[in-house]
Amino acid sequence: MKVLVIGGAGYIGSHVVKELLDRGAQAVVYDDLSSGHKINLFPGAGFVEGDILDYPKLKTAMEDGIDAVVYLAAKKAVGESMENPELYAENNLIGAVNVLNAMAKSNVKALVFSSSAAVYGMPEYWPIDEEHPLNPISFYGFTKVEMERLMEWYDRLRGIKYTALRYFNAAGYDAGGAIKGRDRNPQNLLPIIREVVDGKRECLQIFGNDYETRDGTCVRDYVHVSDLAAAHVLAINRLLEGKPSAVFNLGTTNGVTVQEVAAATEKVTGKPLPVRYAPRRPGDPAVLVASNRKAETELGWKPVYTSIEDIVRTELA
Numbered sequence: 001m002k003v004l005v006i007g008g009a010g011y012i013g014s015h016v017v018k019e020l021l022d023r024g025a026q027a028v029v030y031d032d033l034s035s036g037h038k039i040n041l042f043p044g045a046g047f048v049e050g051d052i053l054d055y056p057k058l059k060t061a062m063e064d065g066i067d068a069v070v071y072l073a074a075k076k077a078v079g080e081s082m083e084n085p086e087l088y089a090e091n092n093l094i095g096a097v098n099v100l101n102a103m104a105k106s107n108v109k110a111l112v113f114s115s116s117a118a119v120y121g122m123p124e125y126w127p128i129d130e131e132h133p134l135n136p137i138s139f140y141g142f143t144k145v146e147m148e149r150l151m152e153w154y155d156r157l158r159g160i161k162y163t164a165l166r167y168f169n170a171a172g173y174d175a176g177g178a179i180k181g182r183d184r185n186p187q188n189l190l191p192i193i194r195e196v197v198d199g200k201r202e203c204l205q206i207f208g209n210d211y212e213t214r215d216g217t218c219v220r221d222y223v224h225v226s227d228l229a230a231a232h233v234l235a236i237n238r239l240l241e242g243k244p245s246a247v248f249n250l251g252t253t254n255g256v257t258v259q260e261v262a263a264a265t266e267k268v269t270g271k272p273l274p275v276r277y278a279p280r281r282p283g284d285p286a287v288l289v290a291s292n293r294k295a296e297t298e299l300g301w302k303p304v305y306t307s308i309e310d311i312v313r314t315e316l317a
């Protein structure tokens with residue numbers, strides 16, 4: 001099995017490539033290294049340096065005996081997507097069309113796509129299952145919904161089978177230290193905590209402690225990146241077995257508050273973590289927790305990392 005991993009030098013992509021190689025598959029990374037790192041490329045994988053907006057290059061990469069595509073390359077900062085929608089339209093929407101058109105032209109019929117819990121917007125109930133209405137409140141989330149819709153049509157009209165994986169809060173790093181290149185300009189909670197622990201930031205600002213949750217801070221579903229990577233390989237195998245297109249939430253069902261993440265960090269480091277309470281961040285739901293029942297029953301996926309302390313430990317290593 002030969003898999004083209006678009007965005008394979010990035011945070012989740014590099015873990016997916018590792019998992020593919022560990023399972024004996026062939027992987028070719030297609031990445032423009034705009035946010036991914038050369039150091040994340042595995043010697044066992046092929047590499048094409050290219051932009052998803054470079055359609056001819058993408059199509060050529062697809063014509064190299066590829067059985068399945070994992071498409072991760074995208075802009076992913078929610079706040080930035082509201083300030084610069086043009087950038088997100090170009091990368092995430094035109095990029096998505098390019099991937100689908102290149103697959104249609106090269107006759108590649110299996111696609112695993114990085115979607116997001118951002119497709120749901122403000123949750124109407126939780127745990128959130130895949131039937132929850134799609135109501136994105138960010139332009140970023142909108143781009144993910146649009147790609148899911150495009151994939152439905154390319155399935156119907158071009159027979160491309162897809163799996164959309166809606167990640168909740170991806171966190172942690174490979175426990176064996178295989179991934180060396182970290183996200184530049186981290187915007188998410190765990191990388192920010194790492195900067196505080198490393199002394200690059202004075203303190204963790206906790207956005208809001210007056211939510212209706214057990215300690216007043218927001219509840220999220222942190223899912224380990226190696227568990228996410230495993231789900232991609234299961235999804236590819238499922239598609240290549242001839243199963244129909246599907247959408248899966250990837251989370252642990254285990255809600256953890258920001259304060260609990262801070263406490264887990266203190267346990268791991270054995271040192272106090274300086275925190276400061278700040279006002280709520282606009283657009284933050286109080287609780288975002290996945291139901292992963294469908295991924296468990298139909299994909300055979302079960303997250304290995306269920307403790308936030310273990311996740312934090314891999315983030316700080």
Ligand code: WQD
Binds near residue numbers: 076167170190
């Ligand atoms: C987690 C919690 C913050 C930073 C976003 C996207 C989602 C997905 C993952 C891509 C929240 C709190 C954070 C800080 C804090 N992205 N926090 N201080 O917003 O849950 O999810 O990233 O697909 O679609 O929406 O993740 O890591 O930014 O925040 O208190 O300095 O930590 O308020 O409760 P979020 P996050």
